[in-house]
Amino acid sequence: MATTIPLFASFKYADSLTVVGISFCTALVCEAISWILIYRTSSYKSLKYSIDKATKKLETMKTENPSSKLSIKKSKTKKIDRVETSLKESSRDLSLFKFKSGAVVALVLFVVFGLLNSLFEGKVVAKLPFHPITIVKKMSHRGLKGDDPTDCSMAFLYLLCSISIRTNLQKFLGFSPPRGAAGAGGLFPMPDPKTN
Amino acid sequence: MKESKSAKLNQLQQQENHQNAHLSPSKLAKLFDPDASWDKDQLGDVLHWIRQVVGLISGLLWGSIPLVGGIWIILFLAISSGIVYGYYAMILKVDEEDFGGHAALLQEGLFASLTLFLLAWILVYSLAHF
Numbered sequence: 001m002a003t004t005i006p007l008f009a010s011f012k013y014a015d016s017l018t019v020v021g022i023s024f025c026t027a028l029v030c031e032a033i034s035w036i037l038i039y040r041t042s043s044y045k046s047l048k049y050s051i052d053k054a055t056k057k058l059e060t061m062k063t064e065n066p067s068s069k070l071s072i073k074k075s076k077t078k079k080i081d082r083v084e085t086s087l088k089e090s091s092r093d094l095s096l097f098k099f100k101s102g103a104v105v106a107l108v109l110f111v112v113f114g115l116l117n118s119l120f121e122g123k124v125v126a127k128l129p130f131h132p133i134t135i136v137k138k139m140s141h142r143g144l145k146g147d148d149p150t151d152c153s154m155a156f157l158y159l160l161c162s163i164s165i166r167t168n169l170q171k172f173l174g175f176s177p178p179r180g181a182a183g184a185g186g187l188f189p190m191p192d193p194k195t196n
Numbered sequence: 197m198k199e200s201k202s203a204k205l206n207q208l209q210q211q212e213n214h215q216n217a218h219l220s221p222s223k224l225a226k227l228f229d230p231d232a233s234w235d236k237d238q239l240g241d242v243l244h245w246i247r248q249v250v251g252l253i254s255g256l257l258w259g260s261i262p263l264v265g266g267i268w269i270i271l272f273l274a275i276s277s278g279i280v281y282g283y284y285a286m287i288l289k290v291d292e293e294d295f296g297g298h299a300a301l302l303q304e305g306l307f308a309s310l311t312l313f314l315l316a317w318i319l320v321y322s323l324a325h326f
Contacts, residue, residue, distance in 0.1 A: 013322040020319065059236070063294075126322040129259065130266040152318060164312035168248055171241070171308075 015125040019116060019154055023161030026112045027169050030105045037101040039175060047093055054087040113158060117143075120154035128152050230289040239288075239295060243280055244305030250276040251309035255316025262321050272313055277302055 011017075038044050061080055121143050128150040132140045137149055140156035170176045226232045227242065254272045284290050284301055292298050 011323050012326040016319055016322055020315070055236075126318050127326055129262060129264045129317055129321040130269065133266075152322070157315075157318070160311045160315040160318070164308055164315050167308035168312070171244060171305075 013124070013126045015120060015123065015154075016152075016157055019120070019125055019157045020161055022112065022116060023158060024165055026108065027162075027166045030108055030166065031169055031173060031175060033104050033108065034101045034175060037104065038097050044094075044097055047090055047097070051087065051090045051094065054083050054090065058083050058087065109162065113155075116154050116158060123154070124151045125154050125157055126152035228287055230287070232288070234288070234290060234295075236295055239284065239290065239301070240304050243284065243301060244308075246280055246283060247276055247305035247309035248312055250279055251313035252316055255313040256320055258313075259317045259320025260324060262325055264321075268317075269310075269314075273310070276309060276313075277306075280304075 058080065061076065061083065122145060124144060128140060131149050136156075139159060140152050141149065142153045142155045144151050144153050251272070254275065258268055258272070280302060281298075284292070292301055295301055
C-alpha cells in the first residue's frame with residue numbers, strides 16, 4: 001500500500017488511469033447485463049442461428065451460376081425473396097432484443113458518467129498530443145477552465161474508452177451481432193416493394 | 197457440383213464445432229494462405245483485430261516518442277488502412293467483391309481502432325511526458 005501511492009502520485013495525470021479502469025469495469029458490467037438479459041436466452045440463440053443460416057443461404061444462392069432457363073430463374077428469384085424476407089424479420093426481432101438490454105446498459109453508462117463527472121469535474125485528466133478541432137474541443141474541453149486546447153477532460157477520455165473498450169470486448173466475447181443482421185439493414189434500406 | 201456442396205457442408209459443420217477453439221497451427225497457417233476459403237464473418241473478424249493491434253501499437257509508439265500534432269492521426273489511418281489492404285489483397289489474394297467490396301473490408305473495425313489508437317496515444321503521452 002505504501003509503495004503504490006508514491007508511484008501513482010509521480011504521474012501528473014494518474015486520474016486518466018482511474019477513468020480507464022472504471023470504464024473497463026463498466027464495460028464488463030454492461031456485457032454481463034447483456035448476457036443475462038439476452039445472450040443466454042434460447043430465443044436469442046435460435047434467432048442468431050436462423051440469421052446466420054439465412055445469410056449463408058442467400059450468399060450461396062446469389063453466387064451460383066445464373067441459369068439460362070427462364071422458368072428456373074423465376075423460381076430462384078422467388079426463393080431469394082423468401083430468404084431475404086425471413087432475414088429481415090429475424091433482424092427486426094434481433095433489434096427488439098437489443099433494444100431491451102440497450103436501455104439497461106444506457107442507464108449504467110449514464111450513472112457511471114455522472115459518477116466520474118462528480119469526481120473529475122473541472123479537472124484536467126490528460127494532455128492531448130494534438131489540437132482538437134472545434135467539434136472535438138467541445139467534448140474534450142468540457143467543464144474545464146483555462147484556454148489551453150490540449151487539456152483533456154474526463155468526458156472525452158470516457159467517450160474514447162466507451163467506444164474502443166466496449167466494441168472490442170463485445171468482439172472478443174463473441175457478442176457482436178451477426179453480420180447478416182447488420183448487413184441486412186444496410187443492404188435493404190428501403191422497404192421491399194415486392195413484399196408489400 | 198454435389199461433391200463441392202457436401203464438402204462445403206462439412207466445412208461449415210467443422211467451423212461451428214470449432215468456433216471457440218484456440219488457435220491451432222493449421223488455423224495460423226490459414227492466415228497466410230492465399231488458397232484458403234474465407235467466410236465473410238471470419239475475414240471480417242481477422243481484419244478487425246489487425247486494425248486493433250495496429251491501433252494499439254501505433255498509439256503506444258506515437259505516445260512514447262512522442263509525436264505531436266493532428267497530422268499523425270491522418271498518418272495512422274493511412275498506415276493501418278495500408279496494412280489491412282496489403283493483407284487481404286496481397287497476402288490472402290481474396291476477391292473483394294465476394295465480401296462487399298473494398299469499402300466494406302477497409303471499414304471493418306475502423307472506428308474502434310481509431311478510438312483505441314487515440315486512447316493509447318493520449319494516455320502514454322500524458323503519463324510519460326508530464
